[in-house]
Amino acid sequence: MGNTIAEKILADHAMLDSVIPGQIVTVPVDIAMANELSAALSIKELYSWGINTVYAPDKICLIPDHFTPNKDLNAAGISKIVREFAKKHNIKWYFEVGRAGIEHAVLPLEGVILPGQILIGGDSHTCTAGAINCFATGVGSTDIAAAWATGEVWLKVPHSARLSYNGKLNPHVYGKDLILHTLKDLTTSGATYMSLEYHGDVFDQLPMSDRFTMANMAIEAGGKTGIFDFDQKTKELVESTPGFKNEKPSYKTFAADDDAEYAIVREYDVSKIEPQIAKPFSPDNVCPVSEIKNIKIDQVVIGACTNGWLDDLVRAADIFKGRKVHPDVKAVIIPGSQTIARKAFDMGLPQVFVDAGCVFSTSTCGPCIGGHMGVLGESEVCVSTTNRNFKGRMGHLTSEVYLANPAVAAASAVMGRIGSPVDL
Amino acid sequence: MILKGKTYRAGENVNTDVILPGRWCHLTDGAELARHCMEDYDADFLKKIKRGDIIVADDNFGCGSSREVAPLSIKSAGIGAVVAKSFARIFFRNSINIGLPIFESPECVNASKAGDELEIDVFGGKIKNITRKKEFSFVPFPPFMQTIIEKGGLKGWVMERLKD
Ligand code: SF4
Numbered sequence: 001m002g003n004t005i006a007e008k009i010l011a012d013h014a015m016l017d018s019v020i021p022g023q024i025v026t027v028p029v030d031i032a033m034a035n036e037l038s039a040a041l042s043i044k045e046l047y048s049w050g051i052n053t054v055y056a057p058d059k060i061c062l063i064p065d066h067f068t069p070n071k072d073l074n075a076a077g078i079s080k081i082v083r084e085f086a087k088k089h090n091i092k093w094y095f096e097v098g099r100a101g102i103e104h105a106v107l108p109l110e111g112v113i114l115p116g117q118i119l120i121g122g123d124s125h126t127c128t129a130g131a132i133n134c135f136a137t138g139v140g141s142t143d144i145a146a147a148w149a150t151g152e153v154w155l156k157v158p159h160s161a162r163l164s165y166n167g168k169l170n171p172h173v174y175g176k177d178l179i180l181h182t183l184k185d186l187t188t189s190g191a192t193y194m195s196l197e198y199h200g201d202v203f204d205q206l207p208m209s210d211r212f213t214m215a216n217m218a219i220e221a222g223g224k225t226g227i228f229d230f231d232q233k234t235k236e237l238v239e240s241t242p243g244f245k246n247e248k249p250s251y252k253t254f255a256a257d258d259d260a261e262y263a264i265v266r267e268y269d270v271s272k273i274e275p276q277i278a279k280p281f282s283p284d285n286v287c288p289v290s291e292i293k294n295i296k297i298d299q300v301v302i303g304a305c306t307n308g309w310l311d312d313l314v315r316a317a318d319i320f321k322g323r324k325v326h327p328d329v330k331a332v333i334i335p336g337s338q339t340i341a342r343k344a345f346d347m348g349l350p351q352v353f354v355d356a357g358c359v360f361s362t363s364t365c366g367p368c369i370g371g372h373m374g375v376l377g378e379s380e381v382c383v384s385t386t387n388r389n390f391k392g393r394m395g396h397l398t399s400e401v402y403l404a405n406p407a408v409a410a411a412s413a414v415m416g417r418i419g420s421p422v423d424l
Numbered sequence: 425m426i427l428k429g430k431t432y433r434a435g436e437n438v439n440t441d442v443i444l445p446g447r448w449c450h451l452t453d454g455a456e457l458a459r460h461c462m463e464d465y466d467a468d469f470l471k472k473i474k475r476g477d478i479i480v481a482d483d484n485f486g487c488g489s490s491r492e493v494a495p496l497s498i499k500s501a502g503i504g505a506v507v508a509k510s511f512a513r514i515f516f517r518n519s520i521n522i523g524l525p526i527f528e529s530p531e532c533v534n535a536s537k538a539g540d541e542l543e544i545d546v547f548g549g550k551i552k553n554i555t556r557k558k559e560f561s562f563v564p565f566p567p568f569m570q571t572i573i574e575k576g577g578l579k580g581w582v583m584e585r586l587k588d
Contacts, residue, residue: 067450146578
């Protein structure tokens with residue numbers, strides 16, 4: 001019997017010939033990452049265990065991103081704890097505000113994580129990095145503290161789901177629409193504990209950004225990780241990162257066997273998929289955008305670890321070019337990382353956003369978690385490119401969030417109501 | 425290990441955003457976290473529960489964000505255990521790691537109402553609903569996880585690895 005990508009990476013790290021779903025393995029961790037929120041708790045735990053050293057400072061990554069640039073005194077307090085910890089223990093991969101961005105964009109784009117590696121992160125969307133053919137999964141702060149102390153983590157080998165996407169894409173349909181469509185099909189618990197393996201010829205038509213978007217939302221189906229095959233596009237991205245260029249590290253890549261066993265198998269004909277939207281209050285409450293009529297909106301957010309990639313900003317800018325944000329709408333654009341922001345500046349994108357009447361923010365999680373930079377007030381309605389629309393996620397308990405791709409979000413900002421670029 | 429308490433009944437897909445809202449995520453102290461436990465799910469939660477009570481929930485309890493402060497707030501609020509039809513995986517993992525006992529038993533969830541008294545035999549794999557005089561079984565944890573639970577969380581595991 002053959003093996004899936006997740007099984008192969010876990011077996012490789014456990015130094016076993018093969019592993020089977022359900023088996024518990026203790027494996028070395030290549031990178032244990034935390035943001036300021038999860039790190040604060042990990043640091044507190046580590047010290048409370050009487051441990052004052054870390055196992056390997058070059059395998060730890062710390063990225064303050066949720067409430068940064070510090071939104072208030074509390075945020076400043078925990079960011080300081082993390083900064084001091086990073087200094088004290090010589091943490092190799094500490095990214096300071098101004099050189100950082102959202103953790104899940106920073107990790108693969110700066111070359112912190114490589115194909116074939118195991119990444120654990122104190123954040124549920126750690127699975128995003130699976131787009132570059134690594135095993136990346138979200139854990140809690142105690143797991144992170146344990147990995148910092150021992151260099152290891154215990155993992156249950158997940159079952160895998162094989163999701164295939166083939167056919168010709170319709171206009172304005174991107175990775176976000178494919179994963180929303182998949183969530184409607186699988187539901188928010190349909191792939192609990194599984195590794196979602198994404199395959200299909202559609203990924204030849206789409207850039208890496210869309211793979212990140214889809215790996216990112218594996219957790220929204222309950223998944224443990226989302227993984228893509230390694231190909232020429234992956235190679236180009238990985239080998240162009242500063243981390244890779246500086247150190248030229250070697251890395252392994254993994255592909256599933258033809259006779260690998262899957263708990264779920266799905267084939268999606270993408271030519272039948274039009275732009276999708278997730279209605280409040282669940283990411284699986286999905287329908288085509290065209291079915292939504294006359295819903296006025298107060299705000300649009302384009303960004304987050306889901307859709308703050310360069311291609312996303314380009315797609316949004318294409319819509320905003322020569323148009324204005326509707327008078328009743330606030331539009332907030334947030335690049336995924338400073339590296340993405342720099343490229344956006346080179347392309348003149350911020351000018352387009354500002355000319356259209358948008359806010360162009362520095363990189364942060366901000367409104368995605370109801371932190372700052374666009375918290376929603378009572379009964380406000382928002383179209384957002386983020387990944388979760390639970391009650392109160394982006395602010396007031398009565399506010400409503402619709403999840404969509406950047407082109408749909410931008411078009412909605414211009415129209416003042418939910419709509420698709422074709423309605424412009 | 426036997427746990428006993430009254431039932432607090434919750435629904436399905438109770439996500440970590442409503443268990444411990446983002447606005448409190450900067451907290452790390454158990455007692456402070458406890459004050460906001462389940463705040464956006466049921467504003468009266470803390471008034472309704474007593475130390476040792478058991479949350480009984482439908483499918484996918486703890487889905488969403490990986491914030492460990494969610495199970496920590498539940499444990500710190502004095503909840504003795506959570507029984508659900510199923511758990512989201514990071515919540516499951518976090519609970520084991522911090523020593524919050526959790527169990528999957530759809531039968532028990534279907535048969536239990538708010539206020540029912542439950543008795544859980546943690547390693548024996550049995551839950552009794554004393555009020556309704558019914559007994560249910562659940563699959564006991566694999567030995568690896570039992571060790572972590574017996575040691576009160578992941579700390580014991582770490583200490584052992586560091587000794588080697
Ligand atoms: S952008 Fe949103 S989903 Fe992504 S890491 Fe930040 S808070 Fe989490």
